[in-house]
Amino acid sequence: MDDLLPAAPEALSRRHFLRVAAGAAGMTAALAGAATPAELMPPVWQPTSDRKLRIGVVGGGFGLSFHWHEHPNCVVEAVSDLMPDRCQALQQRYGCTKAYPSLEELVKDPRVEAVAIFTGAPDHARHMLLCMDHGKHVISAVPACLTLEDAAAMKAKKEQTGLTYMMAETSYYRPHTILARRLFRDGAFGEMVYCEAEYYHPWPPGSAERHNLAFRNGERTWRHGLPPMLYPTHSTAFLVGVTGERLTRVSCVGHRPAGDDMYGPEANAYKNPFDAGMGMFLTDGGHPFRCNVSWNINAHGERAQWFGTKGALYSDGSGGQPTSVQVLGRNGAGLPDFMGALPPAMRQDSGHGGSHPFLTHEFVMALIQERAPAVDLYEALAYTVPGIVAHQSSFKDGEQLPIPSFDRV
Numbered sequence: 001m002d003d004l005l006p007a008a009p010e011a012l013s014r015r016h017f018l019r020v021a022a023g024a025a026g027m028t029a030a031l032a033g034a035a036t037p038a039e040l041m042p043p044v045w046q047p048t049s050d051r052k053l054r055i056g057v058v059g060g061g062f063g064l065s066f067h068w069h070e071h072p073n074c075v076v077e078a079v080s081d082l083m084p085d086r087c088q089a090l091q092q093r094y095g096c097t098k099a100y101p102s103l104e105e106l107v108k109d110p111r112v113e114a115v116a117i118f119t120g121a122p123d124h125a126r127h128m129l130l131c132m133d134h135g136k137h138v139i140s141a142v143p144a145c146l147t148l149e150d151a152a153a154m155k156a157k158k159e160q161t162g163l164t165y166m167m168a169e170t171s172y173y174r175p176h177t178i179l180a181r182r183l184f185r186d187g188a189f190g191e192m193v194y195c196e197a198e199y200y201h202p203w204p205p206g207s208a209e210r211h212n213l214a215f216r217n218g219e220r221t222w223r224h225g226l227p228p229m230l231y232p233t234h235s236t237a238f239l240v241g242v243t244g245e246r247l248t249r250v251s252c253v254g255h256r257p258a259g260d261d262m263y264g265p266e267a268n269a270y271k272n273p274f275d276a277g278m279g280m281f282l283t284d285g286g287h288p289f290r291c292n293v294s295w296n297i298n299a300h301g302e303r304a305q306w307f308g309t310k311g312a313l314y315s316d317g318s319g320g321q322p323t324s325v326q327v328l329g330r331n332g333a334g335l336p337d338f339m340g341a342l343p344p345a346m347r348q349d350s351g352h353g354g355s356h357p358f359l360t361h362e363f364v365m366a367l368i369q370e371r372a373p374a375v376d377l378y379e380a381l382a383y384t385v386p387g388i389v390a391h392q393s394s395f396k397d398g399e400q401l402p403i404p405s406f407d408r409v
């Protein structure tokens with residue numbers, strides 16, 4: 001459940017339809033600068049519990065950019081990184097005196113209830129399983145996993161233990177995506193016929209970005225040669241995280257860069273020849289979805305365009321494209337401010353569209369309220385697994401392949 005959505009729509013009586021249509025129009029008016037009816041604004045945060053979740057935070061790179069210490073219902077019990085300087089940085093950031101030299105040590109601490117895993121992508125599945133074997137709830141960075149076998153193992157472990165898993169997908173809480181979810185729920189798009197989503201992060205040969213991401217102290221990192229479609233969730237979240245549809249088939253064409261020694265059958269640990277994947281997916285609602293990931297295109301960022309029978313929404317982009325909201329015959333160019341739904345200390349932008357405080361808040365409150373988080377394991381696998389199959393398709397010149405479901409049966 002997403003805290004930022006209004007209650008699920010009741011059966012669409014004519015009265016209700018008029019109300020939601022007016023609501024969507026009101027929201028659009030707000031985007032253009034006019035007043036928004038109070039009932040349409042995101043709920044304002046109210047304290048609901050004194051309980052504090054005791055979390056362990058692991059991985060002092062990206063893991064430094066969350067807000068656990070600022071949430072009134074959370075305390076950082078312990079931190080860990082294999083690298084002592086990163087471990088210290090975590091202690092400093094989260095005001096935590098207890099540190100362990102590894103996750104493997106941290107999970108033995110009985111006071112830790114949940115673990116935030118910000119280790120490298122190939123380790124997420126193994127680390128999630130380890131944490132749950134020790135009775136800990138888990139939030140991990142994206143992607144949930146890199147193989148179908150790991151997806152199955154994560155689902156089995158979650159169902160066996162009854163513990164909570166959430167994936168920290170930043171695209172889910174970008175303001176465009178929150179708005180798209182609200183407009184979709186309120187019927188303002190009509191039928192969502194088609195969506196285009198993309199994640200472009202160039203790190204070409206010889207660039208400082210290549211040097212920093214693919215190597216550390218002269219050694220290759222997990223990012224070296226990473227297949228783009230094994231990192232699909234920033235893009236897939238824009239559709240799956242809005243309509244809740246499942247991606248059932250994919251045809252993906254990969255790009256093989258010439259003269260780049262990071263890609264090729266023997267060039268990296270993944271045996272990956274592709275620096276880009278352009279996927280054409282089909283949803284279980286019969287809707288086409290174009291989804292791209294590239295490490296070398298000269299464009300930057302995560303963005304989407306949503307097209308319905310009644311409305312459309314366009315994210316701004318690195319090419320100078322503006323945000324544009326076109327619903328119910330009206331145009332808007334701005335976005336509502338959703339920060340009021342957060343505890344006051346967390347109302348700050350921290351990158352990736354300001355999504356980090358929302359992800360922090362959602363995981364903490366899901367555990368405090370004993371409910372499933374918005375991006376639970378089933379959603380996480382619905383964002384992640386389609387990319388794994390897309391990568392397989394690109395080895396077969398874009399043959400359309402079925403995507404297995406890891407939903408609850």
Ligand SMILES: NC(=O)c1ccc[n+]([C@@H]2O[C@H](COP(=O)([O-])OP(=O)(O)OC[C@H]3O[C@@H](n4cnc5c(N)ncnc54)[C@H](O)[C@@H]3O)[C@@H](O)[C@H]2O)c1
Nearest residue numbers: 059061062080081082083102103118119120121141142170
């Ligand atoms: N927008 C986003 O959602 C976004 C952005 C950046 C990174 N990420 C994700 O965040 C994760 C971390 O990214 P990063 O750039 O910090 O990677 P990184 O490789 O720089 O950092 C991973 C850290 O985990 C530590 N680690 C690994 N195994 C450990 C263990 N067993 N115990 C303790 N520490 C351990 C490493 O020492 C390292 O410091 C990745 O999965 C990445 O995909 C997501």
